[in-house]
Amino acid sequence: MWPWGHLAIGYLCYSLLARRRFGRPPGGVETLWLALGTQIPDLVDKPLAWTLGVLPAGRSLGHSLLVALLAVAVVALLARQRGWGRAGLAFGVGYLAHLPVDALVPVLDGEYALLSFLGWPLLSPPPYGEELGFLGQVRTAELTPVLALGLVLSVLAFVRWLADGRPGVAAVRGWIGARRERATES
Numbered sequence: 001m002w003p004w005g006h007l008a009i010g011y012l013c014y015s016l017l018a019r020r021r022f023g024r025p026p027g028g029v030e031t032l033w034l035a036l037g038t039q040i041p042d043l044v045d046k047p048l049a050w051t052l053g054v055l056p057a058g059r060s061l062g063h064s065l066l067v068a069l070l071a072v073a074v075v076a077l078l079a080r081q082r083g084w085g086r087a088g089l090a091f092g093v094g095y096l097a098h099l100p101v102d103a104l105v106p107v108l109d110g111e112y113a114l115l116s117f118l119g120w121p122l123l124s125p126p127p128y129g130e131e132l133g134f135l136g137q138v139r140t141a142e143l144t145p146v147l148a149l150g151l152v153l154s155v156l157a158f159v160r161w162l163a164d165g166r167p168g169v170a171a172v173r174g175w176i177g178a179r180r181e182r183a184t185e186s
Contacts, residue, residue, distance in 0.1 A: 001101050003039055005150025008157035009101055010038035010094040015160050017093060022086070025164035028171035030090040033079075035168070037094025041068070041102075057125035059117035063102060066119070068095055105146055 001009075011026075014034050018026045026034065044062030049055040061067055072092040079088025099118065106114035116123040161167070 001150050004154045006038040006098050007035055008153040010034055010097040011157045013097050014090050014093045015164055026167045028167045030086050031168035032171055033087040034090035034094040037091035038098055040095055041098045060120045060125040063117045064120040
């Protein structure tokens with residue numbers, strides 16, 4: 001799935017969780033951590049495999065369930081120690097929502113061997129886009145049912161995000177303002 005689809009699914013999951021568990025929509029900082037979590041597997045694997053050739057496939061290290069559980073546990077622990085427990089939870093929801101979405105097509109196609117990325121490094125990952133790289137993936141993209149689903153979910157998530165009060169916008173504005181202020185003081 002494309003980045004916006006991962007973000008949409010992660011946001012919809014966390015918005016529902018935040019409302020059920022905390023009785024409120026996601027907070028701004030939580031939403032930013034959630035967004036990062038939804039993208040981490042691809043931000044790790046794609047450049048390291050497709051650009052640098054360090055990883056064996058575009059779905060390996062960051063897409064490994066073993067690595068994901070370890071990363072989520074470490075981030076949750078560090079976030080809790082700093083009083084950011086909900087941000088750590090949001091990161092974990094985002095990261096862990098990414099993996100089953102990438103497993104969806106192989107499962108629906110009955111291509112269970114293509115799920116081996118979930119067990120990396122214990123299992124060899126299947127090839128995934130290495131021959132094309134990122135720009136090749138973009139150039140050859142077609143409107144498939146999965147792409148259409150990602151777009152529909154993105155619209156739904158955007159509507160939910162608006163209804164939730166656009167969490168994250170104020171946090172980003174505050175961060176940008178603080179950086180500008182520091183730059184003018186220098």
